[in-house]
Structures are given as C-alpha cells and as structure tokens.
Amino acid sequence: MSIKGTETGIAGLISLVSELLESFDRLDISKRQYVGYVLLPASTFLAVTVGVALVVSLPLSVKLPIVGIGLLVFASAVGYPKLYLNSRRSHIDNQLHLVMTHMTVLSTTNIDRMEVFRTLAREEEYGVAAEEIGRVVHLVDTWNQSLDDACRRRAKRVPSKMLADFFERLGYTIGAGQPLEEFLLSEQDVMLTNYETLYESALANLEVMKDLYMSMILSMTFALVFAVVLPILTGTDPTMTVVAVIVLFVLVQSGFYVVIRSMTPYDPIWYHPENGAPGDVRLYGALALGGVGSLLLIAVTGGGIVGVGPGLPGLLWFLNPVPLPLYVCVPLTPLLFTGVILRREETAISARDEEFPSFIRALGATESAKQSTTTKVLESLREKDFGALSPAIERLYRRLSVRIEPEGAWRRFAIDTRSYLIQKFSEMYLIGRRMGGDPKQLGELISANMNAVIQLREQRRQSAVTLIGLVYGITAASTFAFFIGLEVVSILADLSADLDVDEMDFGQIIYAGVYDIPVIEFLLLTIVLFNAVVSSLMIRTIDGGNPANGYIHFVTLTWVGCLTAIITRTLVNDILAI
Template identity: 70%
Template structure:
C-alpha cells in the first residue's frame, strides 16, 4: 500500500511538472524573456531571504517568516504560467453558459451562422470566451477556412476543456450537415448539466476549504496564544514573537482568501450600468453617510488620544471606563448603515431574479399566440403580480407606450432591476426578437436557463450561511483564546511586581519584565480588525454579493471580537482575583 501511494504521488508530481512545462509554451511572451524578467528576480529574492534568515539581528521566531516569503515568491514565479492558463480556463467556464445561451438565441433568428460568431466575438462582457470565438472568426475571414474546420482547429488550443469539447463537437456536427440551430437547441440540456456540475463542484470545494480554513485558523490561534504566554517562562522578547506569529496569521488568511476567491463560482448579482439608475441617490447617500460618519468618529478618537479634545470617552460619557477594544469598534460602526441599505437592495434584486423567468416565459408565449408587439402584450401582462419586478415592468410598459426606442426602454428596464442576469437575458430576448426569432422559443429558453441559475444560487446561499456561522464562531473562539492568555500574563506580571518576586531567585524562572501589555493588546486587536475585514470579504466572495454589503459583517465581527476581548479580560480578572 505504501509503495502504491508513493508511486501515485510520483505520477501526480510528474504530471503536474509536465503541465507546468507545457504552460510555458502558451505564454504571450517567449520563455527566455519570462526567465530573465520573472524567474531570475524571484531566485534573487529567495536567496536574499535566506541571507536575511542568517544575518538579520532579530529573534529566530521573527526571522522564520522571511525565507518563507522568499520561497513563496519563487514558487509563484515558477508555477505562474500554469496559474495563468488556469485563470483563463476559469474565466471561459464562468461565461460559457451565457455564451452558449446567447449563441442559441442568435441561431434561432434569420442571420447567417458566421454573423452569430461575429456578434458574440464583439461582446466584451464575455471576456476570454469572446476572444476565443473571435479567433475562430479570424481563421474563417483571414485564412479562408470553413467554420467547422476553424472550430476543430481552435479546439486543440483553447485553454478550457469544456469549450474545446464544445468547439470539437460543433465542428464535426456542422461538417456532417446539421444546422447550427438544431445543434445548439439540442445542446441546451447538456450545457446546463455541465454548468450545474461545475457550479456544484465549486460549492463542494468551498466546503472542503471551510474545514481546512477552520483547522488552519485554530492552529494559528494556538500558536499566537503560545507566543503570548511562553515568553514569561523563557525570557524572550514577547512583542517580537507575537508580531512574527501575527505575520504568519495574516499570510494564512490572505492565502485562504485568495483560494476562496479562485474557487468561488463567478455569478455576480449586481448590474452596474454606466448611466444613472433609480435608487442611486439612496445607495450613494448611505455610502457617503456611513463613510463620512466613520471618518468623523476616527478623527474624534484620534484627536482625543493625542490630547486635542474629549475623544472617545467624551462620546461614551455614560461609561465609567472606556476599554481599549472600544477604540476599535465604535469608530467603524456607522459603516453598518451602508451595509444595511445595500443588503436591502440586494435582497430586492434576488427577488426580481426569481420573478423574471415567469415574466419572460409569459411574455414570449403571449407574443407568439397573439402575434402582437411587446407593448400590446404588456398592456394586460403588467396587471399580473410579479412581486419586486412589477414596478420595473410597469415602467417598461410606459416607456414603450410613449414610443421610446425599444432598445432604450429595455436598457432602462435593466437599470431599474440592477440585476446582472436580467440585463444579460433581457438583451438576448431583445436581440432575438429584433432579428426575427420565435418569441415563445426565446422565452422558454431564457426562462429555463435562468431557473437553473436561480436554483444553483439557492445552494450557494446555503453554503454562504454555513460559512458565515463558521467565521463568527472562529472569531469568538480565537479572540477568547488571545485575551485569556494576555490576561493571565498580565495578572502574573502584577503579582510578581506586588510581591517583589523579580528580585528573588524565582525571577530566573518567571520573566514578567519583558512584557509591554498595552502594546501586545494593540497587536492582538489588530488581528481582530484584520480578521473582521478579510472575513467580511470572504463572505461576499462566497455569496457573490456587492463588496460594500460586507460592511455589515465587518462591523459585527469587529464588535464580536471587541466584546469578547472585554468580557474575557473582565471574567478572567474576576476569577483569578478571588
């Protein structure tokens, strides 16, 4: 068994090495330039970090992270080409379901199949996927290849396996004489199944990341507690030791944030139009108000700390003792105003997304049955209750009834909804209708795709809720561990000072004089603040919401850490002082 596992490990390492070497061939620059501009500087950084480990006049615990940083730089430089290609594959896979849906919509219209590819190649929102389609168009227009030959040729070089498989099957199918529309309509179920598989796989990876994150953070918590407590027995500089462990703590959290960012499925909720949208005043007002009040409180707190006013004790006059953690939590509290307003808007967007499939399916079926315009259909359809979407539908009807251009009316409709998916699918429906597509088929196609995405989003929200509970639990547990160690050390230092033990032989066993308790408390509170900031952005990455919506969790996690710190020190001091 051990031999087999060793052999499997060697095979995996060999395969990874081969993939990394192959990725160097697909870079936009030559291998020689990459070695000279990236690899050699990374080697020098690593060698310099090794020299720093030996030569710098710092405690050993503080020097350990230096070569780790240098090794990380070198490792990143070596595998960057593989990471780059993987990022391209991820970007393509994230947009592929929208690209294929858009392509299917265009194929049902009266335009030539090459025009379908040319139209998609010009869609900048599809990013790398649009560039790959543009390369197929380039092979046809510049090198006079047939579309099926161009698809098969590009399938051999595209970074995404899913898109390569799609191009390959599309090329052989069209070469056999099947029309583009027939192929794409039949591919819808396959495409949705693949998209659901990738989405659910990403959510499963997040579950694994959650367990790994909990293990690593708890390990770093124990390390930080030991860094606080052990110097009282060893006589080492506790401030330098704590600072070194905090640096490792920060690196671990940044690493997990990067992995969560790479693992989370790309499925944005918000649509950010270039034009002004309804509700902008409310959103910007909450951002300016919350941010402005935060800066005012930070200024008042800082002025008081430097003796230029009452400071935070003046604001919290009803408290007899303003503890240090409150200096961290109170100034950032107004940011919760921004978070609450954006959260309400995000919930409204989610509700509109849930109603849109029913609306577009009813719109397409009615247009097809009555053989009438969208305006005539909306005359009766707007009376139906579509929840949060009803107001936007009413505005769409009024704009169309006022003879505003159809494109302008639908563009304003997507601004009203602020939904990324509604914007994309509304554009597809509009283009399909303008080019002669069957409205019933368009409505059913778009409704089916958006229902599938909404179901996946519900699973994503459940995953986000469990991760939120984990982060709040870890924050409370870690802060409790930090400050129980700090309070024990502070009490031991006070006892040593009160009884004059530092003048006796026991002073060779206990070293309380090395501690600067307020400075260490500042450092621990910095960890609490950093953890709150990064955890709030992890939550936003997992649920796909607006980053500013994370202000709620940022404020709540900071208050949770500050409250736990105050309660822990108070409780431990009361127990040990009995």
C-alpha cells in the first residue's frame, strides 16, 4: 500500500509540474519575457535572502522569516501563471451562461453569424469571455480563417474547459453545415446543465469550507484561552502571548475569507447603472445617516474617555459602572439602520426577479399571438398581477405609450428594478425583437434561463442561512471561552493580592503580577470586533448581496460578542464569589 501511495503522490506531482509548464505557454507574454522580467528577479531575491540568513549573524527566529519571504516571492512567481489561468477560467465559467443565452438570442434574429460574434466581443461586461470571442473574430477578420477553423483553433488555447468544449462542438457543427441558430438552441439544455453543475459544485465546496472554518476557529479559540490562562502559572508576559495568538487568529480568518471569496460563484443581485438611479438618494441617505450617527456616538464616547462631555456613562446613566464591552458595540449601533434599509431593497429586488420570468414569457407569447407592438401588449398585461414587478411594468408601459424610444424605456425599466439579471435579460429581449427575432421563442428562452438561475440562488440562500447560524454560534461560544479564562485569571489575581505572599510563598505558584487585565480585555474585544467584520463579509459573499447589507450582521455579531462577554464575566464572578 505504501508503494502504491508513493506512486500516486509522484503521479500527482508530475501532473502539477506539467500543468505549471503548460500555463507558461498560455500567458499573454512569451516564456522568455516572463523568465527575464519575473522569474529571474524572484530567484535573485531568494538568493539574497538566503545569503543574508547565512552571512549575517542573526537569531534563528529572524533568519527563518527572512528566508520565508524569499521563498514566498519565488513560489508566487512560479505559480502565478497557473493562478492567472485559473482566475480567467473562473471568470469565463461564471459568465458563460449569460454569454450563450445572449448568443442564442442574437442567432434567432436576421443578422449574419459573424455579426453575432462581433456583437458579443464588444460586450465589455462579459470580460474574459468577450475577449476569447474577440480572438475568434480576430482570426476570421484578420487572418481570413473560416469560423469553424477559428473556433477549433481557439478551443486549444482557452483556459475554460466548458468554453473549449463549446468551441469544439460549434466548429465541427458549423463545418458540417448546421445553422448556428439550430445548434445554439440545442445547446441550451447542455449549457444550463453545465452551469447548474458548476454552481452546485461551488456550493458543495463552500459547505466543506464551513466545516473547516468551524474547526479552525475553535482551535484558535482554545489557543487564545490558553494564552490568557497559562501565564499565571508560567510567569511569561500574557500581553505579548495574547497579541501573538490574536495575530494568528486574524491571519486564519482572513485566509478563510479570501478562499471563500474565490470559491463563491459570481452571481450579482444588484444592477448599478453608470449614472445612478433615483432610489440611490434614499440608499445613500441611509448610509450617511448610519455613518454620521455612528461617528457621533464614537465622538461622544471618546470625549468621555478623555474627560470632555458626558461620554457613554452619560448616555447609559442607568448603568453604573458601564461595562467595557459596551464601549465597542454601542457606537456601532446606528449602522444597523443602514443595513435594514438596504436589506429591504435587496428583498424587493429578489421579489422582482422571481416575477420576471412569467412576465417575459407572457409578453413574448402575447406579442407573437397578436402580432402587435410591445406597447399594445403591455396595455393588457399591466392589468395582471406581477407582484413586486407590477409598478415597474406600469412605468414601462407609460414610457412606451408617450413615444419614448424603446431602448430608453427598457433601460429605465431595468433601473427601476435595480436587478442585474432583469437588466441583462430585458436587454437581450429588446435586441432580439429589434433584429426580427420571434418574441415567443425569445420569451421562453429567457424565462427558462432565468428560472434556472433563480432556483440556484435559492440553494445559495439556504447555504448562507446555515453559515449565519454557524457564525453566530461560533461567535457566542468563542467569546464565552475567552472571557471565562479572563475572569478566572482576574479572580485569581485579586485573590493573590489579598493574601500575604511573604508568609505563604504564594507568588511562586501564581504569577498574578504579570497581568494587566484591562489591556487583555481590550485585546479580546478587538478580536470580537474583527470577527464581526470578517464574518459579516463572509455572509455577504456567500449570499451574493450588496456588501452594505453586511452592516446588519456586523452590528448584531458585535452585540452578541459584547453581551456574551458581559454576561460571562458577571456569571463567573458571581458563581466563584459564592
């Protein structure tokens, strides 16, 4: 078994090396340039760090980090091409379902198939996917290759396997004489299946990361509790020990946030027009009100600390004394108002998304049946109940009925909904209709794609809910452990101060004099605050919402941590005092 395991490990290493070497060939610059501009300087830097560690007389604790920095720079230079290609692949895979839907809509119109590719290549919003389509256009327009040859050639170079397979199938199908429209319509089920598999795989990976996150945070919690308690037996400086563990805690949480952010599928909810939207005034007003309120409370609290103004004890006159954790959570409370306002708007956007597939399907079917204009069809459709989308439909009808150009009316419709998906799919429907596409076919195509995305979003929302429960539980449990240790140390310190150390020789057993309890309590509250920041960002990353909505969880998690700290210290003090 050991020999077989060794062979598997060697095979994996060979595969990794071959992938790294292949990634150098796919960079936008030549291998010679990359070696000269990146690898050679990184190797020189590594040699310098190793030379400094060998020649200069320094402690081992200093030499190791110096060499570690050199190794990190060199490893980054070696692994960057692979990371770069993985990033491009991720961008393509996340946008491919929209790209293919857009391509299918264009193919059902009366334009040339190369114009379909040229149109998509100009869509900057599709990012890397648009660049790859642009390279196909470049091969056809500049090098006079046929579309099928260009697709097959580009399939060998794209970093995304999904796009490479699509280009391969497209090239052979076009070469065999099948129309582009027929091929793309038949590819819709394959595309949606691949996208759903990719999306669900990312959500499954996030579930694994949640378990790892919980294990690591609990491990860091035990380490921090030991850092608080052990110095009373060893006599080491507890402040430096706690700071060192807190730095490690911060690095672990930050690392998990970066990994989770890279693994989360790209699926934005909000649409942000370039010139803003009418509702932005209310949203920015909520943001300003929460921010100004928080700054005022911070100023009042800080002024009280330095002896200017009533301070927090003046605001919380019914508490005497005011616990230190309240100095952290009370000034942040106004931000909760901002989070609530943005959460309500995001809930409304999601409600409009759920109604849009039925609306666009009904619009396309009715236009096709009546052979009428969109304005005439909307005159009857606006009387139907489309829930949260009805006000936007009413405004769309009014704009079209007063002869506002369709592009402007539909653009305002997307701005009214503030939905990213509605903006993309309504733009596709408008382009398809303008270029002669069948409205019924367009409506059914767009409706099917959007329904698939909405179902995946529901799974993502459930994943976010489980993360919320996990984060709140970990916050309460970790804070409870932190402050139990702190209160036990505080009581032992008070006990040793009341005893006659010279008579009982107690100082050789308990080193209470090394503790500065207020400083350690402040450091523990700092990690509670940092945990609230990172956890709220993680929640927003997984559910795909606006980052400003994280203020709700940021404030709530801070309050949970601070109240847990107050209750824990009070209960432990009362129990041990009995």
